[in-house]
Amino acid sequence: MLEMKNITKTFFPGTVNEKVALKGIDLTLEDGDFVTIIGGNGAGKSTLLNAISGVWKPDCGQVIIDGIDVTHLPEYKRAKYLGRVFQDPMMGTAKDMEIEENLALALRRGKRRTLKWRISKAEREEYRRILADLDLGLETRMTHKVGLLSGGQRQAVTLLMATLNTPKLLLLDEHTAALDPKTAAKVLEITDRIVEKDHLTTLMITHNMQDAIDHGNRLIMMHEGKVIIDVKGEEKKKLTVPDLLAMFANASGKAFTNDRAMLS
Amino acid sequence: MSILNWLGALPGAAAQGIIWGIMAIGVYFTYKILDVADLTVDGSICTGGAVCAVLMTAGMDAWLAMLIAVVAGVLCGLLTGVFHTLMGIPAILAGILTQLILWSVNLKIMGQANMALPSRSFDVLVAASRVGVSLPILIVFVVVLIALLYCFLGTELGAALRSTGCNLNMSRAQGINVELIKVLGLALSNGVVALSGALLTQYQGFADINMGRGAIVIGLAAVIIGEVVTSRLANSNFVKKIGIGYAFRLLGVVIGGVIYFFVYQTVVFLGLDTDLLKMLSALVVAVFLAVPYWKKKYLSSPHKKAAVSAGCTNDAVKEDESNA
Ligand SMILES: Nc1ncnc2c1ncn2[C@@H]1O[C@H](COP(=O)(O)OP(=O)(O)O)[C@@H](O)[C@H]1O
Ligand SMILES: [Mg+2]
Numbered sequence: 272m273l274e275m276k277n278i279t280k281t282f283f284p285g286t287v288n289e290k291v292a293l294k295g296i297d298l299t300l301e302d303g304d305f306v307t308i309i310g311g312n313g314a315g316k317s318t319l320l321n322a323i324s325g326v327w328k329p330d331c332g333q334v335i336i337d338g339i340d341v342t343h344l345p346e347y348k349r350a351k352y353l354g355r356v357f358q359d360p361m362m363g364t365a366k367d368m369e370i371e372e373n374l375a376l377a378l379r380r381g382k383r384r385t386l387k388w389r390i391s392k393a394e395r396e397e398y399r400r401i402l403a404d405l406d407l408g409l410e411t412r413m414t415h416k417v418g419l420l421s422g423g424q425r426q427a428v429t430l431l432m433a434t435l436n437t438p439k440l441l442l443l444d445e446h447t448a449a450l451d452p453k454t455a456a457k458v459l460e461i462t463d464r465i466v467e468k469d470h471l472t473t474l475m476i477t478h479n480m481q482d483a484i485d486h487g488n489r490l491i492m493m494h495e496g497k498v499i500i501d502v503k504g505e506e507k508k509k510l511t512v513p514d515l516l517a518m519f520a521n522a523s524g525k526a527f528t529n530d531r532a533m534l535s
Numbered sequence: 536m537s538i539l540n541w542l543g544a545l546p547g548a549a550a551q552g553i554i555w556g557i558m559a560i561g562v563y564f565t566y567k568i569l570d571v572a573d574l575t576v577d578g579s580i581c582t583g584g585a586v587c588a589v590l591m592t593a594g595m596d597a598w599l600a601m602l603i604a605v606v607a608g609v610l611c612g613l614l615t616g617v618f619h620t621l622m623g624i625p626a627i628l629a630g631i632l633t634q635l636i637l638w639s640v641n642l643k644i645m646g647q648a649n650m651a652l653p654s655r656s657f658d659v660l661v662a663a664s665r666v667g668v669s670l671p672i673l674i675v676f677v678v679v680l681i682a683l684l685y686c687f688l689g690t691e692l693g694a695a696l697r698s699t700g701c702n703l704n705m706s707r708a709q710g711i712n713v714e715l716i717k718v719l720g721l722a723l724s725n726g727v728v729a730l731s732g733a734l735l736t737q738y739q740g741f742a743d744i745n746m747g748r749g750a751i752v753i754g755l756a757a758v759i760i761g762e763v764v765t766s767r768l769a770n771s772n773f774v775k776k777i778g779i780g781y782a783f784r785l786l787g788v789v790i791g792g793v794i795y796f797f798v799y800q801t802v803v804f805l806g807l808d809t810d811l812l813k814m815l816s817a818l819v820v821a822v823f824l825a826v827p828y829w830k831k832k833y834l835s836s837p838h839k840k841a842a843v844s845a846g847c848t849n850d851a852v853k854e855d856e857s858n859a
Contacts, residue, residue, distance in 0.1 A: 384691040
């Protein structure tokens with residue numbers, strides 16, 4: 272479903288601030304893979320997702336989504352294949368627009384926007400149903416501005432928006448990091464449910480090692496722009512946090528540091 | 536000077552207010568909806584007027600002349616859009632550049648610094664000398680225009696315009712070509728502005744190279760006044776329920792224009808120096824623009840701050856707290 276070949280990205284090349292953020296990443300995801308990504312601060316995790324979504328062009332390498340080479344497609348065109356949720360709950364929704372308007376915008380991801388009415392009656396019923404599934408009481412507030420919602424509610428809506436028009440790839444960048452533990456758990460549970468239901472190929476960055484172990488079928492750890500650990504299947508199921516820390520120290524020669532990392 | 540004189544001048548002020556209110560609707564589209572401050576308007580309002588004057592003096596029908604004026608305005612907006620998106624020039628500067636270009640272009644269109652379009656000799660749609668008929672025409676005109684623009688904002692494209700102004704990154708992530716949308720918004724806005732220029736030229740009986748000087752400030756003033764006047768109504772439950780908030784906001788902008796010209800008229804009648812009016816408008820606009828900033832800076836605690844900018848009611852704030 273996803274192939275990244277030798278993706279390299281350097282920020283501010285040729286200056287004192289030069290930063291090689293990705294060093295020749297090769298990564299292949301099978302259809303239906305749910306990959307969790309962990310790594311220290313500045314390891315290049317967000318940069319990896321940005322390379323896929325096309326925020327900028329990589330210095331070299333190729334990104335192929337479901338057989339389509341998207342390396343040279345601008346961000347808004349790649350959006351057709353991608354559902355994205357960001358760390359900041361404010362980032363994923365238009366706060367001055369209604370909940371249902373946000374969903375309607377998302378349903379049309381990758382389609383031509385025309386002079387047709389922005390939302391149909393049938394759609395509205397569908398939105399009411401999926402909002403009710405969230406169990407957050409949002410189905411009665413569909414015409415409320417998204418700006419009125421709490422962070423957790425906004426992330427849940429963003430998740431729906433990312434997956435409403437089924438993407439080929441779901442990209443989650445620490446999408447629970449800004450939430451309190453209880454809300455984070457709820458949003459993760461919703462994530463699991465949606466990913467399972469639509470059999471979505473997913474990349475999820477998390478700062479919580481235990482979450483990375485508990486979710487998905489494959490786990491990769493990044494360090495200094497490279498993938499240094501890649502575990503799948505049975506081996507992943509048996510992992511523990513101390514295992515991961517030991518593997519990290521072994522592979523990188525350093526102790527794991529991430530000021531937001533949660534080791535349990 | 537009597538109160539009767541003052542009253543007698545009000546219909547004229549209302550007509551002018553509506554015409555400038557149409558211009559302010561253009562400003563509303565860029566400044567409020569697209570979140571871009573577009574200074575093209577100072578030039579494109581004159582372009583609309585100049586095109587209308589030239590075509591009508593050449594014998595063209597008023598409606599057709601206005602249509603072509605709108606197209607000319609759209610082209611002005613496109614130019615600013617190209618400067619901004621394709622050439623990466625900051626929006627304000629892009630607008631100033633177009634404004635300067637239009638100074639020359641407008642002179643070339645008219646062939647002189649001003650051009651008469653007397654209502655005695657030409658079949659104009661509205662004229663100051665016929666306020667009694669002009670005012671109802673303008674009212675119908677503006678209502679139809681608001682209805683059209685309101686419908687546009689309700690389409691898929693209109694929603695994309697609003698989301699681009701609200702959250703650029705999210706819009707891109709939702710597959711919206713935000714650069715194209717910005718160009719579209721600028722074009723649309725300046726088309727509306729040029730339309731107001733064409734109406735103004737017919738109404739006052741001439742186009743003038745200076746007719747747009749400071750238009751952006753009048754537009755902003757109308758937008759701000761309109762917001763104050765209609766925010767309660769536009770956000771009321773009834774209006775929300777039937778989903779026509781934007782129609783009220785656009786109407787508010789026009790009402791803002793009318794109020795502006797009532798004040799102007801009053802200033803004239805009080806014998807105050809009208810030369811100072813632009814300065815006063817600019818200062819009033821400056822203060823109003825500062826209010827949200829000051830509120831944020833001095834009046835609220837960090838938590839309240841977030842709640843206010845998110846438009847939270849007290850209940851929503853409580854909900855946030857219980858979630859936190
Ligand atoms: N747009 C950018 N411009 C400059 N430097 C960037 C940009 N994005 C990321 N970087 C740098 O690349 C490195 C990797 O960042 P990032 O991928 O955000 O790390 P993380 O693994 O914490 O998500 C960091 O050193 C960061 O400063
Ligand atoms: Mg990151």
